[in-house]
Amino acid sequence: MLSGTEARIRYLTVAFFAQRVLDALVASAEHGDDAGLKPALELAIQELKTAIGSGSDDYQEGSPRAFSDYEQVRTLDEVRNRAEVQQMIQALEKLAEDLDGGVPAGRRQLDEAIEFFCHLESRALRNFDQPTEALPRGIHELCKASQRGSSMTPRP
Amino acid sequence: MQGEPAGLLNDAASLSRFVRYLRGFCQERRASHRYIPSSQVFFTYIDDLAGETEAFLQKVVDQAETSAWGLKAQRLRLALVKRVWALLHGYIKPLADAHTLRVPSPLLDLLLQQLRTVPHFSDCKVVTLLSPDLNYFQYRTGRLSHLATQLRLLLPNAPPFPREFAFVAIPYSQGQCLFTNVLLYHEVGHFVFATLESARRLLPDVNQALASVVLPAPFESLEEPAKRWLRGRLVAWSEETYCDLFALSLIGPAYSLASIELFNLLALLEEPDSLRFTKEHPAEAYRFAEQLRYLQATGWWEASGEPRTEHHARIEALASKPEGSYTYPEVGAPLGNPLIQAFLRLRQRVRELVEETCGGLSPRVEAFTKYGPTIQKYLLYATVPSTLTIGGESHHPDPVAIVNASLLFSLASLTAFRQRIKGYQAGNVANHGDVAGRVELWAMKAIEDCALLNRPGEAG
Numbered sequence: 001m002l003s004g005t006e007a008r009i010r011y012l013t014v015a016f017f018a019q020r021v022l023d024a025l026v027a028s029a030e031h032g033d034d035a036g037l038k039p040a041l042e043l044a045i046q047e048l049k050t051a052i053g054s055g056s057d058d059y060q061e062g063s064p065r066a067f068s069d070y071e072q073v074r075t076l077d078e079v080r081n082r083a084e085v086q087q088m089i090q091a092l093e094k095l096a097e098d099l100d101g102g103v104p105a106g107r108r109q110l111d112e113a114i115e116f117f118c119h120l121e122s123r124a125l126r127n128f129d130q131p132t133e134a135l136p137r138g139i140h141e142l143c144k145a146s147q148r149g150s151s152m153t154p155r156p
Numbered sequence: 157m158q159g160e161p162a163g164l165l166n167d168a169a170s171l172s173r174f175v176r177y178l179r180g181f182c183q184e185r186r187a188s189h190r191y192i193p194s195s196q197v198f199f200t201y202i203d204d205l206a207g208e209t210e211a212f213l214q215k216v217v218d219q220a221e222t223s224a225w226g227l228k229a230q231r232l233r234l235a236l237v238k239r240v241w242a243l244l245h246g247y248i249k250p251l252a253d254a255h256t257l258r259v260p261s262p263l264l265d266l267l268l269q270q271l272r273t274v275p276h277f278s279d280c281k282v283v284t285l286l287s288p289d290l291n292y293f294q295y296r297t298g299r300l301s302h303l304a305t306q307l308r309l310l311l312p313n314a315p316p317f318p319r320e321f322a323f324v325a326i327p328y329s330q331g332q333c334l335f336t337n338v339l340l341y342h343e344v345g346h347f348v349f350a351t352l353e354s355a356r357r358l359l360p361d362v363n364q365a366l367a368s369v370v371l372p373a374p375f376e377s378l379e380e381p382a383k384r385w386l387r388g389r390l391v392a393w394s395e396e397t398y399c400d401l402f403a404l405s406l407i408g409p410a411y412s413l414a415s416i417e418l419f420n421l422l423a424l425l426e427e428p429d430s431l432r433f434t435k436e437h438p439a440e441a442y443r444f445a446e447q448l449r450y451l452q453a454t455g456w457w458e459a460s461g462e463p464r465t466e467h468h469a470r471i472e473a474l475a476s477k478p479e480g481s482y483t484y485p486e487v488g489a490p491l492g493n494p495l496i497q498a499f500l501r502l503r504q505r506v507r508e509l510v511e512e513t514c515g516g517l518s519p520r521v522e523a524f525t526k527y528g529p530t531i532q533k534y535l536l537y538a539t540v541p542s543t544l545t546i547g548g549e550s551h552h553p554d555p556v557a558i559v560n561a562s563l564l565f566s567l568a569s570l571t572a573f574r575q576r577i578k579g580y581q582a583g584n585v586a587n588h589g590d591v592a593g594r595v596e597l598w599a600m601k602a603i604e605d606c607a608l609l610n611r612p613g614e615a616g
Contacts, residue, residue: 005243005246005295006295006296006299008243009243009296009299009300009303010299012236012239012240012243012303013299013302013303013306015236015239016236016303016306016307016309017306019229019232019233019236019310020306020309022229022232023229023233026221026223026225026226026229029225030221030223030225030226051380052380053379053380053383069384069388070381070384070385070388073380073381073384074381077381082379111225114225114229118228118229118232121232121236122232125232125235125236125239128239128242129239135385135486135487138378138379138381138382138383138385139382139385139386139487139491141373141382142371142372142373142378142382142487142491143487143488143491
C-alpha cells in the first residue's frame with residue numbers, strides 16, 4: 001500500500017506552487033521587479049485552469065501538477081469557490097496582458113493576487129498538518145441521490 | 157512592524173535547531189551501524205540538505221523583508237521549508253532503524269537483482285525503512301523527487317534528490333523474516349507503476365469505463381473534484397492489482413501465500429471484509445481471483461500445488477466469490493456497484509500493463525519444478541539447500557525456487573520435519589515457531605550462498 005505521507009506530499013506541492021507565484025508577485029509589488037512575473041503568471045493561470053477542469057492533465061508522476069489530485073483541488077475549493085477562481089484567472093490574465101503591453105502591474109490587482117496565494121499556501125500547509133479524508137462535495141450529492149434512489153428501487 | 161523581524165528570527169532559530177538535531181541523529185547512526193549502499197546515499201542527501209537549510213535560514217534573517225507582504229511571504233517560506241523537514245522527519249527514524257542486522261539483506265539483494273532485469277530499471281536502487289505499522293508500504297519517490305526540485309527553487313544549492321530510488325517500508329517486527337517480506341515485491345511494484353507513468357497510460361480507459369456504467373448522475377456532468385475522486389478510485393484499485401501481478405511475475409506463488417499469512421493476521425480474509433473495496437484497495441476476494449488466474453495461466457499453480465496447503469484452499473475459496481458480492485460500503489451500493497463494475501472493465505488493460513512490464517522476464521516455474529522437490533528434501537534433513545546434488549551433479553538452485561519451495565515446506569511439511577527432531581514436544585507453540593524460524597534462516601542462507609555462487613555482484 002502507499003504510505004500515509006502521500007496526501008501530505010500533495011498538499012506540499014500546492015504550497016510550493018503558491019509560494020513560487022507569491023514570490024514573483026511580491027517582488028513586483030514591493031520592489032518593482034517584474035523579471036519573474038510573466039512565467040509565474042503563466043504557471044498560475046495554467047494550474048488554476050487545470051484545477052477547475054479546463055486544462056486537465058492528471059497523473060504526471062515525474063512532475064506532478066499542483067492540482068492533479070483530488071486533495072489538491074479540494075484545498076483550492078476551501079479557499080475560493082469555482083466562480084472566484086475563475087475571476088482570479090481572469091485577473092491574472094489581465095496582469096499578464098498588461099505586462100506584455102508594457103503597462104506596469106496595478107497595485108490593487110497585485111495585492112488581490114498576493115492575498116489569494118497567501119491564503120492558498122496557508123491552507124495547503126494547514127491541510128499538510130491536519131490531513132482529512134472527506135469525500136468531495138459532488139460525491140456526497142451522488143451518495144445522497146443514491147440513497148434516495150435505493151429506497152425507491154431496492155436491488156433484487 | 158517591530159515585532160515581525162524578531163518573529164522571523166524565532167521561526168528561523170526553531171527550524172535550525174530541528175534540522176541540526178536530525179543531522180546529528182543521522183551522523184550518530186551512520187557512525188555506529190552498517191547500512192546498505194542505497195541507504196547511505198539517502199543519509200548523505202539528508203546531511204547535505206541540512207547544511208544548505210542552515211545557510212538558507214541565516215540568509216533569510218540577514219535579508220529580512222520590511223514590507224508587510226514581503227515579511228508574510230518570507231514567513232510562509234520558512235513554514236514551507238519546515239514542513240519539508242517535518243516530512244523527512246518521518247523517513248529518518250525508520251531509515252536509521254533499518255541497518256543491515258535488521259533487514260533481510262539476501263532477499264533485498266535478490267529483489268534488487270530481479271528489479272534491475274526489468275526494462276528501464278537497470279540502475280534503480282531500493283531503500284528499506286522499518287515501520288512501526290504492521291503493514292508494508294511504498295513511498296512515491298516521483299513526488300518526493302518533485303518536491304525536492306521545488307525546494308531547490310527556495311534553496312538553490314540544495315542537493316538534487318537521488319535518482320531512481322524506491323522507498324519501501326517493512327514492519328520492524330518482520331525485519332529478519334524471509335517469507336512475509338516477499339510482500340516487498342508488491343511495494344516495489346508501486347515504484348515501477350509510478351516510474352512507467354502507468355496511471356497516465358490508464359487514464360483513457362478509466363474515463364471510458366466510468367462513462368460506460370450507470371452512475372447516479374452521468375460522469376461527464378459531475379464537477380471536477382468528484383470526477384477526480386472517482387478516477388482516483390479506479391486508478392488506485394488498478395495499481396494495487398498491477399502490483400500484485402508484478403510481484404507474482406517476479407517471485408511466483410510465494411507472494412500469494414505470504415499475502416494470505418499477513419492478511420490473516422490483519423483479519424482481512426473473513427466475510428464481509430474480504431468482499432469490501434476500500435478507498436485505496438480492491439476487495440481481497442478480487443485480488444486473489446486475479447492472482448489465481450495469473451498463477452494458473454503461467455503453470456505456477458499446478459507446479460506448486462503439491463503438497464497442497466491450507467493457504468491454497470483459502471486462495472481458491474476467496475477467488476471463487478461471485479463478483480456480484482463485492483461491495484464498496486463507504487459510498488453505498490448505488491454508487492459503489494457501478495464504480496466496481498467500471499473497475500472490472502479495466503482488468504484486461506491492467507493485465508496488459510503487467511505483461512508490457514514483465515513479459516520479457518524469464519519464467520521461473522521451470523526452475524521450481526526442477527529444483528523444488530530436492531530443496532524440500534534438503535530442508536527435511538536440516539541442510540541449507542544452496543548446493544544440490546541431482547543425478548550425481550552439483551546444482552546451485554534458482555533463488556526464486558528456494559523461496560517458493562521453502563515457504564511451501566514451511567506451510568506443509570513441518571510436521572514431518574518435527575518428527576525427526578529429538579525431544580520435540582508435539583503441540584508446543586514455541587517449539588513450532590522456532591522450527592519455522594529455522595527453516596526461514598536456512599532458506600535465507602541458501603539465497604545468500606546462491607547469490608555468491610551464481611553471480612558475484614554488489615548489493616544495494
